[in-house]
Amino acid sequence: MRYISTRGGMPPASFSDILLGGLAPDGGLVVPESYPQISTDMLLAWRSLSYPELAFEIVRLFATDIPEADLRGIIQRTYTADVFGSADITPLRTLRAGLHILELSNGPTLAFKDMAMQLLGNLFEYVLGKRNETVNIVGATSGDTGSAAEYAMRGKRGVNVFMLSPHGKMSAFQRAQMYSLQDANIFNIAVQGMFDDAQDMVKAVNNDAAFKARYKIGAVNSINWGRVIAQVVYYFKGYFAATRSNDEQVNFVVPSGNFGNVCAGHIARQMGLPIKRLVVATNENDVLDEFFRTGVYRVRGAAQPTSSPSMDISKASNLERFVFDLVGRDSTKLAALWQQVDQQGGFDLSATSCFGELATTYGFTSGRSTHADRLATIQQVKQQFGVVIDPHTADGMKLALAQPDSAVQTVVLETALPIKFEDTILEAIGERPARPAFADGMEGLPQRVDVMAVDVEALKHYIAERIA
Numbered sequence: 001m002r003y004i005s006t007r008g009g010m011p012p013a014s015f016s017d018i019l020l021g022g023l024a025p026d027g028g029l030v031v032p033e034s035y036p037q038i039s040t041d042m043l044l045a046w047r048s049l050s051y052p053e054l055a056f057e058i059v060r061l062f063a064t065d066i067p068e069a070d071l072r073g074i075i076q077r078t079y080t081a082d083v084f085g086s087a088d089i090t091p092l093r094t095l096r097a098g099l100h101i102l103e104l105s106n107g108p109t110l111a112f113k114d115m116a117m118q119l120l121g122n123l124f125e126y127v128l129g130k131r132n133e134t135v136n137i138v139g140a141t142s143g144d145t146g147s148a149a150e151y152a153m154r155g156k157r158g159v160n161v162f163m164l165s166p167h168g169k170m171s172a173f174q175r176a177q178m179y180s181l182q183d184a185n186i187f188n189i190a191v192q193g194m195f196d197d198a199q200d201m202v203k204a205v206n207n208d209a210a211f212k213a214r215y216k217i218g219a220v221n222s223i224n225w226g227r228v229i230a231q232v233v234y235y236f237k238g239y240f241a242a243t244r245s246n247d248e249q250v251n252f253v254v255p256s257g258n259f260g261n262v263c264a265g266h267i268a269r270q271m272g273l274p275i276k277r278l279v280v281a282t283n284e285n286d287v288l289d290e291f292f293r294t295g296v297y298r299v300r301g302a303a304q305p306t307s308s309p310s311m312d313i314s315k316a317s318n319l320e321r322f323v324f325d326l327v328g329r330d331s332t333k334l335a336a337l338w339q340q341v342d343q344q345g346g347f348d349l350s351a352t353s354c355f356g357e358l359a360t361t362y363g364f365t366s367g368r369s370t371h372a373d374r375l376a377t378i379q380q381v382k383q384q385f386g387v388v389i390d391p392h393t394a395d396g397m398k399l400a401l402a403q404p405d406s407a408v409q410t411v412v413l414e415t416a417l418p419i420k421f422e423d424t425i426l427e428a429i430g431e432r433p434a435r436p437a438f439a440d441g442m443e444g445l446p447q448r449v450d451v452m453a454v455d456v457e458a459l460k461h462y463i464a465e466r467i468a
């Protein structure tokens, strides 16, 4: 399997070559030349596999230059009951007939990001070791990617992590998870802006080819293709858990911000997984909902702070990967659209055939939630099913509860545990969510973080100084 850029300006490269990097050299995102196709026989055989076995079968289709025995070992080491709390790794919780939650947040940092980041940490270590190289990861987080990356990379030889987060916008738990880490290879930078500003700074560093090469800059955001394929796996696992036969279809409802999670669902569907609908759930920052309803992609000036803060994103990075497929994998068309994003703040596909294909060919629908919806959904799910869900999962659940199609199993992806957003849970149901023992007193620990303006040169200077 070889990899190209959505914008057409990268010679085909191997998986190991693109694994450590972020953006393609032309500013596009890395995608495979084609998606592997899963036959009915393969789907049948995969139904009974354990999570690590299934992950191996899927990842090996993409990581074709890693010897299979090595890849199997890496994956077996990654997806263990010790790290993810049960041998199931992603248990399916049934709320009522036809409605389920896929638990993705039982890893070390209590959010779905661990599902991919734990694998990425082990893959990085393997590839760096083979090549005798080092990497300096520069990432942006709205709250969960950062801690998942730092927990996956802390103490790893040859890896430094520079993680940008929006100053004062994350929950107290999220801040404590990241900023209380004292490892010498972890650098937390609180940017005086929103997540989009931080992501733009990361992309600007990636677009400076000389700086990137000199300081061996790598990525862990979902601009990194390795992140996305690791997320494809749980769509297959969730499908098998929610159905009895491969003749059935499933709807996945996915709380969305940067479009990484649901992009993995799109890829699973393109590979042949029988997904009927992919439901994109946003909060008040509803750029993606607007796109799927109207065909207009309109980046807002600044994302609005909400009570599902990890989805406070106005420029959905991975949408570029999906739109590449939508325009027939035509990199000239794609590059022109993203030039419009840069120059005019968006594009309009409403009058093109692509608009109809969003729902028909690609199965997408969407919806949005407000703070009041979020509180009401958390209350309703607690009252009806005795389950406390986090505010992001609630944004998805609101749409799932309104789904008319009861013949098709609906699976809501749980993206974080409620303890990460204690204040909102308290506001919704008047009680504090369960807190794991390891997190007792975490918010009181000393924190290590540097505050920075939205200034790319200051970031480059900061990185260069720390590496030297």
Ligand SMILES: Cc1ncc(COP(=O)(O)O)c(C=O)c1O
Pocket (backbone or CB within 6 Å): 111, 143, 144, 145, 222, 255, 256, 257, 258, 259, 260, 261, 262, 310, 311, 392, 393, 415, 416
């Ligand atoms: C808890 C939580 N829910 C949902 C999302 C949105 O996922 P994505 O950015 O992959 O669309 C994120 C961040 O990415 C998150 O941290």
Ligand SMILES: N[C@@H](CCOP(=O)(O)O)C(=O)O
Pocket (backbone or CB within 6 Å): 140, 141, 142, 143, 144, 145, 146, 195, 220, 221, 222, 223, 257, 258, 260, 261, 310, 311, 317
């Ligand atoms: N919600 C994310 C934002 C970054 O998304 P990513 O999937 O591109 O890493 C976060 O919690 O940081």
